[in-house]
Amino acid sequence: MTDxxxxxxAVPDHRQRSPLHFAWRRFVANKAAxxxxxxxxxxxxxxxxxxxxxKSPPTAQDFLGEALAFPSAGHWFGVDDLGRxxxxxxxxxxxxxxxxGFSAAVFSVLIGIPLxxxxxxxxxxxxxxxxxxxxxxxxxPPLLAAMLLGALVGGGYWMIIFIAGLFGWVQxxxxxxxxxxxxxxxxxxxxxxxxxASPGYIIRRHLIPNSVSPIIVGFVLAIPLAMMLxxxxxxxxxxxxxxxxxxxxxxxxxxxxxxxxxxxxVFPTLALAVTVMATTLFGDGLRDALDPTLKxx
Amino acid sequence: xxxxxxxxxxSVSVTFVIVSILIFTMMxxxxxxxxxxxxxxxxxxxxxxxxxxxxxxQSLVTQYINYMGGVLRFDFGIPFQSPGETVLELLGRAxxxxxxxxxxxVLIGTPLGILLGIAAALRRNTWxxxxxxxxxxxxxxxxxxxxxxxxxxxxxVWLNWVPASGWGAPDKWILPIAAYATIPxxxxxxxxxxxxxxxxxxxxxxxxxxxxxxxxxxxxxxVLRNSAIPMVTVFLPMFIGTATGSIFVEAIFRVPGLGAYxxxxxxxxxYPLEMALMLMLTVMFCxxxxxSDILYAWLNPRIRAGGRKG
Numbered sequence: 001m002t003d004x005x006x007x008x009x010a011v012p013d014h015r016q017r018s019p020l021h022f023a024w025r026r027f028v029a030n031k032a033a034x035x036x037x038x039x040x041x042x043x044x045x046x047x048x049x050x051x052x053x054x055k056s057p058p059t060a061q062d063f064l065g066e067a068l069a070f071p072s073a074g075h076w077f078g079v080d081d082l083g084r085x086x087x088x089x090x091x092x093x094x095x096x097x098x099x100x101g102f103s104a105a106v107f108s109v110l111i112g113i114p115l116x117x118x119x120x121x122x123x124x125x126x127x128x129x130x131x132x133x134x135x136x137x138x139x140x141p142p143l144l145a146a147m148l149l150g151a152l153v154g155g156g157y158w159m160i161i162f163i164a165g166l167f168g169w170v171q172x173x174x175x176x177x178x179x180x181x182x183x184x185x186x187x188x189x190x191x192x193x194x195x196x197a198s199p200g201y202i203i204r205r206h207l208i209p210n211s212v213s214p215i216i217v218g219f220v221l222a223i224p225l226a227m228m229l230x231x232x233x234x235x236x237x238x239x240x241x242x243x244x245x246x247x248x249x250x251x252x253x254x255x256x257x258x259x260x261x262x263x264x265x266v267f268p269t270l271a272l273a274v275t276v277m278a279t280t281l282f283g284d285g286l287r288d289a290l291d292p293t294l295k296x297x
Numbered sequence: 298x299x300x301x302x303x304x305x306x307x308s309v310s311v312t313f314v315i316v317s318i319l320i321f322t323m324m325x326x327x328x329x330x331x332x333x334x335x336x337x338x339x340x341x342x343x344x345x346x347x348x349x350x351x352x353x354x355q356s357l358v359t360q361y362i363n364y365m366g367g368v369l370r371f372d373f374g375i376p377f378q379s380p381g382e383t384v385l386e387l388l389g390r391a392x393x394x395x396x397x398x399x400x401x402x403v404l405i406g407t408p409l410g411i412l413l414g415i416a417a418a419l420r421r422n423t424w425x426x427x428x429x430x431x432x433x434x435x436x437x438x439x440x441x442x443x444x445x446x447x448x449x450x451x452x453x454v455w456l457n458w459v460p461a462s463g464w465g466a467p468d469k470w471i472l473p474i475a476a477y478a479t480i481p482x483x484x485x486x487x488x489x490x491x492x493x494x495x496x497x498x499x500x501x502x503x504x505x506x507x508x509x510x511x512x513x514x515x516x517x518x519x520v521l522r523n524s525a526i527p528m529v530t531v532f533l534p535m536f537i538g539t540a541t542g543s544i545f546v547e548a549i550f551r552v553p554g555l556g557a558y559x560x561x562x563x564x565x566x567x568y569p570l571e572m573a574l575m576l577m578l579t580v581m582f583c584x585x586x587x588x589s590d591i592l593y594a595w596l597n598p599r600i601r602a603g604g605r606k607g
Contacts (some may be wrong), residue, residue, distance in 0.1 A: 032430075032434075050583055059488060123479070132308065132311065132312060132315075134587075135308070135309075135312045136312055136315055136319070137580070138586070139312060139313075139316060139579050139583050139586065140316055140319075140320075140575075140578075140579060140582075141538070141578055141582070143544070143580065144559060144575060145320075147325065147559070147560065147562060147563050148320070148323050148324060148575075150328055151327045151563050151564075152323055152327045168345040224438060224448075228438075228440050228578055232440055232442070232545070233442075235442055235545070236544070236545075236548075238560075251442065251443065251446060254446075255446065255549065258446070258450060258454060259447070259454060262450065262454065265446055265450060267449065269443050269446050269447060271437045272440070272443055273438075273443050276438050276439065276440070277434065277435070277438045277439065280434065280437075280438040281430075281434065284434075
């Protein structure tokens, strides 16, 4: 808070506080969200610096002699059935999971914003069409459609991002639509219209900047959904193909070994659970902080 | 009310037709067919005859019209992977374990979730509130196959209380149903808690308190009833939604239900079975949303008066 925000003559104690300040205070008060955010940052750092904290590349079969070894000081998470250091696999798995989560969320936002803006601003027929498209996406179970699409284009990393984005935009779109619907009757929009601004200009310069908080919320909440979809598809064997390390894939392999080699099932399961959970808690906290009226929805 | 239902029925039918066309096109655009040389080393004449027998040599439009025509007469064709029966017979056979699993899971999970949600809303910021939040967050964020794995590891592998997989005897039902029940339980714990809190903060509750009504009567006669709307409307979509979750639960616990056919029909290009499964789920989702909308309008007269849902 600088002096610039203090009105001349005002009591110095009563400083002007920005909405962002209150959002930050609400966020910090939410312990679960703070912990979630911290864990998420830690996971991102792990994913970024993966080569520095692991002893071997995730696909290198450096320890064939010790295949299926239990966790030890040398191999924190043990060694998998193909002689790969399991800790490396899990850490590199975070790269796959997080990068797919973030890219798919970007993709969701890119589809969701324009459609939500159009539907919210024009209403009427355009709104009807957008809502029917959303209805189509809501009656088709994403997982099955993703399996079909995956079979159609052959699966793979980019395909998962595309599919997750394709099914992730609905929430962003609905949030943006609701926000724009609420804002387009406000005086400043009326004023812009009266000054002759085109709808495109109003949407770009006035309405979308005013929808930043639902967009951020939609973005963050799309991440865990995408990560879950990737894990589910990889678990079913139609997702990221081996040898790329994916937690869903590892859980599937771990299942066959779980009676005798528990570590192959436990670590990817925990990794996925912790990551999805941290991201969701962070997103929920962000939503409650940025827009208290949405709380619990 | 009637025009409202008719309008919704119309838009749902349009959605259904579009979805069926989309799925049919996607399904047939997947490279390869059910009688390809890779899976079935057949002489070309035999393959041609098989394709002709199942109408696969016709144009996509003709095939679609023929198939949907059959669907209207409840004829879903013959599954390529088990030609001895019709798709309907196969579904009828595989449906039973899925229904037992899903039905019992929802029947057990829903009341537990509602109770947890009510307790959490009435005792805010106590251990039960935190428990409810934990259950809701864990249940909604952790994929069901992860929950299932953890349950197998803890209760079957380490504690050795129940068998890990299979379906024959009722003791084998415990784990899959418990894993399945976590979804409705989490959903309902969350919805009930937030709906109850919403209602508890309404002015009319304050008025009731000011009038001196006992807290029990306020909760049971007024708050619960007013919180019921979102709880009723979320039920059907959630119930159908668990059907996709069943793919994982069934795969992990080796339950001989519908789940496996979702994957295998796509893998083997079993068009009639795949289409039937997809259409079935789509119809159920459409109906679930339609019924939910109608229930919502019926329970909440303000929507009915407005006519249109935003």
